[in-house]
Amino acid sequence: MLKIDELKVRYGGIEAVKGITFEVPERQIVTLIGANGAGKSTTLRTIAGLVKPAHGRIHLQGEDITGLSPDRIVSKGITMVPEGRHVFPDLTVLENLKIGAYLRHDDLEDDIKWVYDLFPRLKERSWQAAGTLSGGEQQMLAVGRALMSRPKIMMMDEPSLGLAPIVVKGIFDIIREINKQGVTILLVEQNANMALKTADRGYVLETGRITLTGSGQELLTNEDVKKAYLGT
């Protein structure tokens, strides 16, 4: 569904992504794992259009979307949950959700209901300012907000960042649930264990290159991955 070919991204003189090629098949969960500075977030930001690639092409369902502006890319059906949640702190939960659907001009009633069914906690806090939510609730809101654009692909940057293990488990359950309902997911994670258990397919990134590929289970049992990322 989403195809990345020979993608290179430079920040000034530094090449953060050095030519990676991978694919996200429809209705699957794909994860990119790797250490800090491996180029995971840069890859996501490039796909979202926030950073322009130096080389390479990005195709969504056969259509070239390389270098489009972020709003065009969102309207094509790719949405990103940014790292560190980035909810709009002084706006209410409901307003946050509505901004997620900014580029849509149809009725939002059903989608708000859908998000509230996925996250009953958000419904309780509908009128509360997003900045007053707990970290876990903010992450739920960030996911819900991304879903409001009715994406084909949802990209998540470190959804487990700074959350308690039990909350992380809840978030990953939700990710699986969303995926079951038909949304393709591209997940970037430091928490390799959780990510690989959830993912259909995984890619290991090291300093801007893909060094290992396999299904989630294969990578979980791979000795190198175990040593480097799982700590066992």
Add this chain to the structure above:
Amino acid sequence: MIQDQKSKKGAVTGLLFIAIVLLLVVLLENLSAILPAGSVPAVLMPTSQLFTVLKKGAVYSLVAVSMNLLNGFTGLFSLGQAGFMLLGAYTYAILTVPVSAKDTVYYLYGGSAVNFSLPDLFGGVDTPAGLILGVLLAILLGGCVAALFAYLIGLPVLRLKSDYLAIATLGFAEIIRAIFQWQPLGPVTNGANMITQIPTFNNFNITDANGTVILRLSTFFPFLIAIICIVVIVMLINSSYGRAFKAIREDEIAAEAMGINLAKHKMLSFCISSFFAGVGGALFAMFVNNAQAKVYTSTMTYEILLIVVIGGIGSISGSCLATFLYVACAEWWLRFLDSATTFASPTAPNRIAFMVIFAVVVIGGSALLIHRERRGSNQVWKQTLVGLVAILLLGWLAWFAATGELTLPLLRTGFRMVAFSIIIMVVVLFFRQGMLGDKEFSDILFARRRNAGKEATK
């Protein structure tokens, strides 16, 4: 669904409120004619300060709200408001000087290069059609010129952030002011001289054949225009565009990731804000009966900024409320600070006003300080100190009231501005939220109902 009903109800209440305000303004203005002659209190006479305050307040509240749209709702800190007001004022003035008056107004340049006048096109200032159509069109064009300049200046400037944007827009306002005073542009802008003889608020008073006023509408007109513009801004803020503006204010990264085009929306907000500042500038020209570049200094921008900060950044009703308070203080209530007053007679009105204001400031200030200390650590000596100072000051006031004669030492021309500086320092230090924070007046008024709504959604 619940939301729609609520907003519909809110709109009806709002419209009703606006209608009442406008009616009250007309009534207040014409009370002097309705009441039997002789029994009219001085404050209600048409020349009273009250109407100056109301007119200027209406104009300034529009400009303050337009600044709030940009600074409070989009998070772009711009200080170019006076420049855009100047553009609106000059556009209005240049287009409305009657053709017959051009030679007198532009006598230094041997007449104007603009050889038409909008009111004249529709039959002249003295006919209702000429006045209303000509003036409204000129005001509208004033806004459009300001918006156009905002677009051009916004292309390079909106890439800047926070302080840098403020500096750039401030510079822009100063440059515009200099250009409009430039001699070679004299045939259009009348150089450094003011453009006079333009239609003013007083032209909207309805007179009979002898020139006697039947119905005064000179305060009603600025109120009407300002209210229409503010309603448009409020509707914009409550639309999905307004939500996008707020999203940009809160978090640019997330807003961009949600598909909000940052450049486009910042430009939109900048141009709309400037448009209404231009409209405000045109109204201001009508208020002061002329257009003169040297009036639109950065001091004027600071006045507006002061109002926005005091009212609460991100609150429309706060801005309106603060405008009228500020204008009333500056033009009326605190005027006595500007002259070395001897409070000779114990019943002199300014003496009573001074004592009331002094007592309120001392009691309110000390109560607040003591309360703040109580919330912090239990430093009793600080509370005692504040209390002692307050008692001393009040004691002085009592002595002053008893002896009845005193020349206050500091009062002289310009002291009013010192008082304002102190007020803004106090606001910034202790009430950073301003009067209403980012709430609206209706939020506070209907707080209970809203809470009930919260319960219902659970």
